[in-house]
Amino acid sequence: MTVIAKFGGTSVADFAAMSRCAEIVLNRPQTRVVVVSASSGVTNLLVALTQANITDAQRVALLNDIALIQQNILQHITQREVISQALEVLLSRIWQLSEALVLDRSKSLMDELLSLGEQCSSLLFAAVLRQLGGRAEVFDIRRVMRTDSHFGRAEPLIDEIAVLANEHLAPLLDDTVMVTQGFIGADCHGKTTTLGRGGSDYSAALLAEALAAEAVEIWTDVAGIFSTDPRLAPGAKALKEISFNEAAEMATFGAKVLHPATILPAVRRQIQVFVGSSVAPEQGGTWIRHQVTDAPVFRAVAVRKDQTLLNLHSLKMLHAQGFLAHIFATLAKHKISVDLITTSEVNVALTLDKTGSDSSGSGLINAPLLQELSEHCRVSVEDNLALVAIIGNRIATTSGLCRRVFSVLEPFNVRMICQGASAHNLCILVAQADAAAVVSALHTDLFESDVD
Structure with a gap:
């Protein structure tokens, strides 16, 4: 062994x-x-x-x-x-x-x-x-x-x-x-x-x-993976075990204790991953496994700050083919990683993950990129946003989930919502200034209340 x-x-x-x-x-x-x-x-x-x-x-x-x-x-x-x-x-x-x-x-x-x-x-x-x-x-x-x-x-x-x-x-x-x-x-x-x-x-x-x-x-330096960042929600709880799918979502959407790529080789070989505290190993930690004994609807809330929203508008999209192919080819050329996407007939909204950009730290949205995109559509850029992800299981098929989440979000302006592509997450984009309050409110309702 x-x-x-x-x-x-x-x-x-x-x-x-x-x-x-x-x-x-x-x-x-x-x-x-x-x-x-x-x-x-x-x-x-x-x-x-x-x-x-x-x-x-x-x-x-x-x-x-x-x-x-x-x-x-x-x-x-x-x-x-x-x-x-x-x-x-x-x-x-x-x-x-x-x-x-x-x-x-x-x-x-x-x-x-x-x-x-x-x-x-x-x-x-x-x-x-x-x-x-x-x-x-x-x-x-x-x-x-x-x-x-x-x-x-x-x-x-x-x-x-x-x-x-x-x-x-x-x-x-x-x-x-x-x-x-x-x-x-x-x-x-x-x-x-x-x-x-x-x-x-x-x-x-x-x-x-x-x-x-x-x-x-x-x-x-922490005793495992928590249901959210304890600095944002004092009621955050250490998780005894989570699935590969849940861990991948948590790492991708901001859980800093685990690097997003770590889970990939583990999934390929179904290798268990343990996360624990080197300061207090006796406190145990979190096991990440292919199969877990319990798979609740809500497992964690993660947040990733410093997000960029790219809005693309063009009437050429209407009943047309190939528009998105041009857009994604341009983004790939500039080594830009697209995180979330929503579309309408004439608009595309994309969140961009700066970890997919050049590691030197140069600007994620640069003049050559904007120039190329402008050849296909009108472009607007929004910064100072944060991505909050609710992570769990059966999220796309659980009745009443959205109503419960949206009632918590009522005091906040939600800039974008993505749900349905994965059974393991529901993502919302909010102002970075609201991120801590959003995470705290969601965690209190989903993990600290007596409601099932």
């Missing part, structure tokens, strides 16, 4: 946090692979180093901040001479790459720089495991995590990962815990790639799929 454990940035933030996570691993002998994120704050500092026009003084300050986070962990490691040398090599490489980016703004260099946070944390975490009595070694994930060359948001090559993982990684797991990096991979030329922010969960699930693991454990 093989379990893949993934620890996020807050779980490996410092020596105390790493020690707690090491104890979790040592208490679970079935855990054979550990995937770690960069220590909390490091990736943001590395991103800052990739920005154009930073001064030498700013570069030095950022590098010092990164080094301080790592050195604060290293000082507690007793056998640290070799680790210190290896860490110094990584920190020197950060400096070299940040200087190189002054003249070469290539995304491949940026990916190599961003990968160094995970390389540092995996080096240190393996040392902590050994210090506490475990057999642990660092494994360079780039040996098996094969991707395409779309730097910044690389796509994994599933079949190649499976072959490489069973050739290079599986034979090492009998008596040693292999500590490796999330978020990063390599293309066929050996160049470092990244899977996008939040990709460490995805890395763990891809390894679980490749190695036919029994389970993936995602250790974070």
